[in-house]
Amino acid sequence: MPLPIGDVIGILSDNLRLRGSVLPIPPKKATRWARGLGLPRGGATVLYTGQMYQLIPYIELAVRAMERVESTPLAALAPLGRRVNRLLNLTPLALRPLARTRAPYDRVLGDIAHLLRQAGVGFGYLYDDDLYSGALAYDLGLDEVVARHAHRVVEAFRRNGVSKIITVDPHTTTMLRTVYPTLVDGFDLRVRSYLEVLAERLPPADAPLGQRLALHDSCVLARAEGVVEQPRALLAQAGVTVCEPAATGRLTWCCGGPVEALYPARARATAARRVEQLRAVAPAGVTMCPLCLVNLRKAAADELPLRDISQVLREAHTIPTTPTLTTATKKAD
Amino acid sequence: MTTTLDPDLADQIGLPGTFAATACTNCGVCTAVCPAGLDLLPRRLMHLVLLGAADRLRAETETIYSCLLCGLCEEQCPAGVRITDTMRALRHYCNRTTFGL
Numbered sequence: 001m002p003l004p005i006g007d008v009i010g011i012l013s014d015n016l017r018l019r020g021s022v023l024p025i026p027p028k029k030a031t032r033w034a035r036g037l038g039l040p041r042g043g044a045t046v047l048y049t050g051q052m053y054q055l056i057p058y059i060e061l062a063v064r065a066m067e068r069v070e071s072t073p074l075a076a077l078a079p080l081g082r083r084v085n086r087l088l089n090l091t092p093l094a095l096r097p098l099a100r101t102r103a104p105y106d107r108v109l110g111d112i113a114h115l116l117r118q119a120g121v122g123f124g125y126l127y128d129d130d131l132y133s134g135a136l137a138y139d140l141g142l143d144e145v146v147a148r149h150a151h152r153v154v155e156a157f158r159r160n161g162v163s164k165i166i167t168v169d170p171h172t173t174t175m176l177r178t179v180y181p182t183l184v185d186g187f188d189l190r191v192r193s194y195l196e197v198l199a200e201r202l203p204p205a206d207a208p209l210g211q212r213l214a215l216h217d218s219c220v221l222a223r224a225e226g227v228v229e230q231p232r233a234l235l236a237q238a239g240v241t242v243c244e245p246a247a248t249g250r251l252t253w254c255c256g257g258p259v260e261a262l263y264p265a266r267a268r269a270t271a272a273r274r275v276e277q278l279r280a281v282a283p284a285g286v287t288m289c290p291l292c293l294v295n296l297r298k299a300a301a302d303e304l305p306l307r308d309i310s311q312v313l314r315e316a317h318t319i320p321t322t323p324t325l326t327t328a329t330k331k332a333d
Numbered sequence: 334m335t336t337t338l339d340p341d342l343a344d345q346i347g348l349p350g351t352f353a354a355t356a357c358t359n360c361g362v363c364t365a366v367c368p369a370g371l372d373l374l375p376r377r378l379m380h381l382v383l384l385g386a387a388d389r390l391r392a393e394t395e396t397i398y399s400c401l402l403c404g405l406c407e408e409q410c411p412a413g414v415r416i417t418d419t420m421r422a423l424r425h426y427c428n429r430t431t432f433g434l
Binding site: 013138143219223247250251253258259262270274 | 369370395398399400401402403405407408409421422424426431432433434
């Protein structure tokens with residue numbers, strides 16, 4: 001039988017309501033990327049991850065499990081799974097990604113912190129208060145649960161004295177910048193993507209790359225948030241020749257990721273078509289969203305190497321930074 | 334399937350300021366550009382809503398939840414229909430009425 005989507009959505013809803021995330025992962029795992037970086041806790045300006053990059057290895061395992069169960073009699077156990085999950089958080093028991101699977105996503109966040117420091121931006125981090133934004137639940141129409149959760153997230157910002165937020169992924173950016181102001185009265189936090197901040201401040205690359213890369217725009221960042229020119233400017237500055245696929249900029253083509261949790265086969269088909277568009281213009285590609293990266297990588301297999309834009313920019317900006325730099329640097333606008 | 338028509342369906346689904354089914358002119362641009370190749374496209378779903386065909390609408394859960402919300406249709410919609418908000422509103426309605434969430 002097909003996956004009972006009501007129970008799958010119900011589990012995600014219960015998790016967000018009871019435990020603060022659609023897939024509640026241990027805080028130690030969610031904050032591991034910041035170890036040794038010396039990031040101050042809180043402050044007026046923070047780098048907010050919304051746990052999206054950290055969640056990807058867990059989402060991958062969950063999708064793999066659902067793919068195995070889909071169209072088998074085991075799918076009938078989903079209602080029981082939902083009842084058990086209400087009493088006992090099954091996520092850390094059922095989903096245990098290997099450290100080497102988690103490491104590349106943690107590295108993305110470390111690279112972003114490095115680049116912001118190179119740009120002279122001072123920022124803190126919320127550690128245990130760096131909560132999930134509710135992005136997937138919002139897309140699934142779980143409006144009441146998301147509205148309650150948004151208040152918890154904003155309260156965490158206020159508790160830590162935050163007034164300016166630098167986001168790292170498109171889904172968290174649009175949640176904070178476009179959705180939260182409709183959910184939380186008096187929302188007055190300034191929200192910018194790290195790509196917008198870097199585009200204004202990052203110094204010229206010290207190790208230009210001289211590569212041709214196909215650029216995959218994020219639907220959310222390009223269409224909902226209007227961030228189109230900034231990644232192109234940053235890549236050009238890093239010595240990358242940006243190759244535009246057939247669907248690009250505000251007319252970019254989806255990676256399929258948003259429906260992966262419920263309809264993995266549909267997600268794969270959409271990703272495969274996008275990979276063909278990217279392959280047609282360059283031997284390698286670059287993405288700016290963790291969901292795009294993981295979905296397109298699965299579809300591309302070995303035929304099209306794909307990297308996150310932070311990784312590409314980091315390779316072109318090699319000058320070491322130290323934790324003490326943050327104390328003497330400017331605040332982000 | 335026997336269909337009971339509910340004249341208040343659009344009001345039940347509507348989130349204030351977001352549900353714009355009446356603006357759809359059935360031009361079909363959304364159909365032409367959809368990356369997901371949905372079985373039943375937004376304009377057909379909107380038609381069911383305007384007819385008040387609640388049972389038929391709830392039978393289309395796979396279409397409603399497999400929309401990517403990527404917004405490519407919305408970007409090119411000549412009537413300016415907020416299609417992604419509309420699809421989210423339909424999910425919210427199904428969550429309540431079909432899944433009891």
